[in-house]
Amino acid sequence: MLYIMKKEIDLENSKVLYSAKTTKEAFENDWDIKSGKWSYDHGWFAGINPENSPGMIISKADYFGNIMVDFTGKTVLPSTHDINLMWNGSWDYAGNMRGVAYVAGVEGWWEKKVGIEKSPDYKLNVSTPLFHFEPGKEYHIQAGSIEGHIFIFIDGRLILEATDPDPIDSQKYGKVGFEAYCSSIKIKDIVIRELAWNTRELSYTREF
Numbered sequence: 001m002l003y004i005m006k007k008e009i010d011l012e013n014s015k016v017l018y019s020a021k022t023t024k025e026a027f028e029n030d031w032d033i034k035s036g037k038w039s040y041d042h043g044w045f046a047g048i049n050p051e052n053s054p055g056m057i058i059s060k061a062d063y064f065g066n067i068m069v070d071f072t073g074k075t076v077l078p079s080t081h082d083i084n085l086m087w088n089g090s091w092d093y094a095g096n097m098r099g100v101a102y103v104a105g106v107e108g109w110w111e112k113k114v115g116i117e118k119s120p121d122y123k124l125n126v127s128t129p130l131f132h133f134e135p136g137k138e139y140h141i142q143a144g145s146i147e148g149h150i151f152i153f154i155d156g157r158l159i160l161e162a163t164d165p166d167p168i169d170s171q172k173y174g175k176v177g178f179e180a181y182c183s184s185i186k187i188k189d190i191v192i193r194e195l196a197w198n199t200r201e202l203s204y205t206r207e208f
Contacts, residue, residue: 002142003200004151004161009068010196017063018176018192031057034091036180044188046076047180054084054098054179058091062174063192068144069176070191073106079184080135081107087144087192088168089175092120100173104143104152107133108181114159116143116150118168126150126162145170146197 002009020026024040031038036055037048049055073083082105089101101119109115115127131154143152148167152160178187 002153002158004146004149004158006200006202007146007149008198008200009146010198011193013196014068014193015196016191017067017194018059018061018190020190022188022190030060032060033057034096034177041186044186045178046184046186047178048076048184049180050182052182054181056086056098056177056179058086058089058175058177063087063176063194064171064174066144066146066170066195066197067176068142068193068195070140070142070189070193071178071187072138072189073141073185073187074138075107075135076184076186077136081112081133082179082181082183083139083141083185083187084108084179084181085141085143086119086175086177086179088170088173089119089177090173091175098177100168101175101177102145102150102168103179104141104150105181106131106139106141106152106154107135114152114154116152116160116162118164124162124164126160128160131159144193144195146195 086101090099092099113127118124148164
């Protein structure tokens with residue numbers, strides 16, 4: 001179980017929509033390179049992008065609904081920041097850029113923050129500088145949303161959550177993606193789940 005405010009996420013009963021070994025075949029068959037330089041590298045998908053812009057791969061398939069993206073990620077030294085992903089997403093072919101999407105980042109936002117934002121207008125931004133990040137270390141990252149309740153866990157610990165008052169239509173936007181933003185990163189062990197969850201009642205026990 002994963003716990004967010006007033007919800008428990010039942011991973012055991014969450015439908016697995018995507019789970020493939022991180023192979024060259026999976027990289028070529030399941031993902032599109034949109035920007036930056038991406039390649040398969042000995043069990044990892046490696047993204048390199050020195051520019052101040054998203055260097056992205058996105059899923060060829062759509063994954064609709066209340067989903068969570070689960071993967072292992074790390075920066076490749078000397079790169080020290082920005083392991084980023086998107087879900088409930090889209091690609092703007094006219095502008096050749098990310099369209100509607102939730103975007104989560106680890107050690108991003110220029111000032112070493114974990115955060116989530118909503119593309120393309122970026123009027124929803126939530127972040128924290130309180131996560132201690134070690135460049136080059138592998139992290140287990142889980143990020144997703146339930147009816148606009150967005151969250152990110154790192155190594156099993158809830159780092160950030162927020163509720164979007166105008167949620168993305170998860171039945172319309174279904175792309176998942178990863179990005180290197182002025183960074184060099186590697187990712188592996190990607191699992192995408194349609195989340196099963198239950199409401200939980202929260203209250204305080206009287207202390208006096």
